Amino acid sequence: MTVKQVQASTLVLPIIDLRAFLSDPESAEAKAECEKAAEALTKYSALAVRDPRVSEDENRKFLDTMEDYFAQPYDAKLPDARPDFGYQVGVTPENTEKPRCGRDESCNAMVAQMAEENKPLPYDGTDPKWRFFWRIGEAPKETQFQRLNASPVMPAAFPQWETVMNTWGYLMHDAVSVLAEMLAIGFGLPRKTFVDMAKYGPHLLAPTGSDLEKYGKVGTVLAGFHTDLNFLTIHGKSRFPGLHVWTREGQKLLAKVPDGCLLVQAGKQMQWLTGGHVTAGFHEVCVVEDTLKSIERQKAQNRPLWRISSTLFYHIASDNVLRPLGGFATPQALKQYPDILAGKQVQAELGFISLMDEKTV
Template sequence: MTDALPIVDLELYLNDKYSPLAIKECKKAANALVDYGALLVKDPRVTEKDNSRFLDLMEDYFAQPFEVKLKDARPEFSYQVGVTPGFKEEPRCYRDPNCQEVIIKMPEDSRPLPISGPDAKWRYFWRIGERPQETKFPQLNSEPVVPESFKDIWSTVMNQWGNQMHRAILDVSEMASVGFGLSANALLDLTKNGPHLLAPTGSDLNEYGKLNTVLAGFHYDLNFMTIHGKSRFPGLHIWPRNESTKMQVRVPDGCLLVQAGKQLEWLTGGKVKAGYHEVVVTESTLQAIENAKKTRPDRPLWRISSTFFLHIASDNVLQPLGPFKPEPALYPPTLAGDQVNYELFQINLDQ
């Protein structure tokens, strides 16, 4: 099923942005976001070595005792920097009747696993990129938190991987702009000084590594675009807009996964829809667990997502751009920071 996701060649675009082949690749990216809410992207600048170093760090971090990790939580900032404990964040579709209606309309064999409450996963938010000098939303643009136990290496590893992911998703955004018939900088300019986050999740597979356990319940991402490196444990399902069935996604070697978020839906007036997805323990996850026990017996058994959230700057207005049909009832002009705060309230993170 993963073969159905289009693969976009970022290097082909960057080598000659104005060539017919590059423009064709841009249209492929835009069409994939419309049809699937997701795409795979090749970027030779992003190395598996750096991803592995990042995953190792996060495994070690999440394997710490609960009380040690909790020192890095910042509930006063709606957990938008530092750590979010497990069973704190609620999936977007847990209480939302509109989202639950989406599930009801699905064929039974394509529905997500039932959500019983907040997610078991932990998360860490690490700020990447320049912060705004002035903003109406200081809590969304707070200073990053460095864990005491990893202070000698944390910033180096997180920034090295986060900057690679940031660069890649900015280039995909530029391709999407061109593919939609916008100027190349139309979307990029809106993201400048946004509250971008390297956002790994951690799920303890010793405790929650049982078949059909929900690690992250059915939801969409509230931000502009999300990009993922390769996880060591599969389990991500997505619901493409043009498919009637869910897809289990595996990121091929040399590729990254990009997903559309709510802010992109807003800017395109619904032409692109924020992609629904979940993370659950599947048969493939169980096989990866057994392999890890044999090949890496001394390593923490935590599933880490290699995730980066690209945001529209908090003080910029979300509204459908040029060629997209305005729908004020669904997508009224709204400050991105207000949109984020509303979504944080919906998932039990707004304090």
């Protein structure tokens, strides 16, 4: 869908540097970064991370591989789809996933109250993006949620697939795991609270691919207005700008990720565990004026015109219970966020976005 859009202000996200924490988690500098991370996520539902273990060269290799994968003919990719597993492994074709807000009355009511300059672009259709899901991390030995913990899919034309996916996936997983420890400290919880709950989670390396030859007009919505259903989402820097984020006050901003940094956003499971202290971050991806400059640069390098997001969804383990923790467990929060198995919460969300048959929820 293509519409005229209002130019949003640019937000340079706060940068959380992991160096001090990796060196000495007990140092004053590390503790200050923990508090800074908690404040940033509370204010913006997003932040930037600088991890000395993650190189831009690895991001480049990953983006190159995914551009080549998505640039294959449509029918060459379809054997990699697993609709019977809610597309939770393998490829999801374009125009399959629907933004959750298109079916959520409370979300629509919130948008109706926004000032015109802060409103998202239309989000009532399907997203024209493709996606590939690749499991990262150890699977649980026993689980009630086998469909959320399925075996991986190997694309036939890419013998290097497993190495490339695991290399980038574990870099992202390790970075967001350290941040999860820092956030726990920043929120006054025991350091291992979140990482222990995320052990054996259905973490998914989940790159999207949007064909900018087909969908490269300014105002085209590539991923409609939504929040993520998981705990934390982490991305490498995309080659094409176009991510809008919303502050909890409802201000729409074009996110700018500094060079050498990763982008992290809060998801629904974070909102649940903090009793709404942190809200899942609303965002959309669309084609903006600066996207056109990146298209020209990509053409000059004779590379496929596919916008890739090098995304990893970091999850709470499916069989763990979501409930407000520690000081977040107020009577009001416990009423608003009642106990639910993380796997049940994920299944319900997948039904909303048309990836899993709601009869199984």
